[in-house]
Amino acid sequence: MKLSQLSIVDLAVIVGYIGFLVIAGIRISRKKMNSSSSSSEELFLSGRSLPWYKVGLSIFSTNVSPSMLVAYFGAAYTSGMVLANFEWMAWFFLLLLSFLFIPQYLRLKISTMPEFLLKRFGPKAHGFFTYFSMFGSLVTWASFMLCIGGIVLNQLLGIPIHISAVVIVLIALSYSSTGGLTSIVHTGMIQSLILLLISFIILTIGLSRIGSIDALVNGVPHEFWSIFRPATDDSYPWHAIVLGYPVIGIWFWCTEQSIVQRTLAAKNIQHGQLGAWLVAMLKVIMPFIFILPGIICLVLVNKGMLEPLESPDHAYLSMVMGLLPTGLIGLALATLIVSIINDVATGISAFSTVFAMDFYGKKINPDASAEKMSQIGKKASWIAGIIAVLIAIFFSSSDKGLFELGQSLCTYLAPPVSTVFILGLLWKRATPLAAELTLYLGTAICLTIGFCQLINFPSKDAWPHFMLLCFYMMVGLVAFMFIVSLFTRNRPAFKTEIFNVEKSSSYESDPMHYKLIRVLWIILAVIMFTLYYIFN
16 A cells, blocks of 8 residues: 555544644643653653553553554464464463562662662662663664554555654654653553554454354354464464463563553552553453454455455555545554554653663762753663664564564563562572573573574474473573572672562552452453353
8 A cells, every 4th residue: 555545534634643643742741841840750750640540551552562453463364363362361460560560669669670670689680681671672662663663654655664764763752752751651542542443443344344243253264263272283382372471471561661661650559550450451352353353354355355465464454445434544544653653652761761760870870860860861762763763774674574573582582581570579589699690691591592493493393382482491590590599598698678668658558449459350350261261
């Protein structure tokens, strides 16, 4: 699809929607700049004032990326509901975030994930994870999403990828570098609500074209509706998903700066926990909105109602152009573009937060004022934007698929981080040296193994499924950190105080709120078990 294929109405909607995003973000930025407070917490954590629904919707909008939108439609077109595991299994790790991680994070009043490791394991673990977090935010969020954005704009409008990347960065920085997390949260909420609406409209129109639920169910192979595939399945064996996803789930939902930053900005523990619950509830409907339409697309193609696809990845654009009326086409494409912009802004914001508060504030200038760190964070945002453009251009020249590249980065980065955070929270005897060795050696080993698997060295058949490999690596690292901790427990210990933090009244859940949160999570658990029963 090119620029000439869009109607004037659709073009006007795209321009108007993006303009609305920028104006809304800038207005929020100016409001913050004119307010009495301009501290680093205002820029990076919205002054720790976000209510639960803003926390939840912001995390949701961050998670619902363009790669998910396009990739899920395309993957469902070829594989069916098995992909729902990657959404529905998230609820348990959001539960862990709610009851295990959020209370500890908010009681410690930390601003970043490296800061937690500083208080738990000391400066060496903090130093490594500072660079690790900046690398993750810049590469797996900003640069990766910027590359997808450049390719999408190139496909839609014929704009060269390097120019598209520059335009996206400039729009993202126009509000994120001055308004910080607050402007990203508000624009992200707008984007997520419209994205849900558009996807629901596509689902509804697609179902009406097919005619009935029975026609949909019988229009694809039976295995398309099974959520667990046999262990012999090449693509999604059940045991690989069940064992491997928890490693990624802990890393992504409980330790990833771009996600956890929203919960750190919550008013208190209750709002952070309710925000996590809201995300988990939204995860329930995700497969029906983002995976089911891909199956519907296959049925419509088989019935001759849509033209055959050149690639499964074209399923989303095919549904948009083939089903939506004029005006909604523009809104759908604008939502896709805005989602890209918001994800790039999220990655840049996470990078600048860690850079200013953990690198500059703790290593370069420990005596820096909050105002100075805010200024450094804004400058870091622009530097990060330039670097992200260069990395995105490099990614676009890769001969590997972007989704494959992104999944590989996440899979092999997760085991060391998940190991250190889980043992650091659950086991008081985990030692700083064990954490340092797990982070430094574990990351090097996991990335080396991942690289060898990606290039099929020594052969493709020599490697298990990548999610099984992820599980094996974490098991090995847990055993390694446990053994090293036992042998180093008599060394001069770093005096961690995270297990002795007093439960201040402003951060501790009162009994009524705690009961309400438990009831809500129990209801969600019943819903999830019911869904797994139906689709198994």
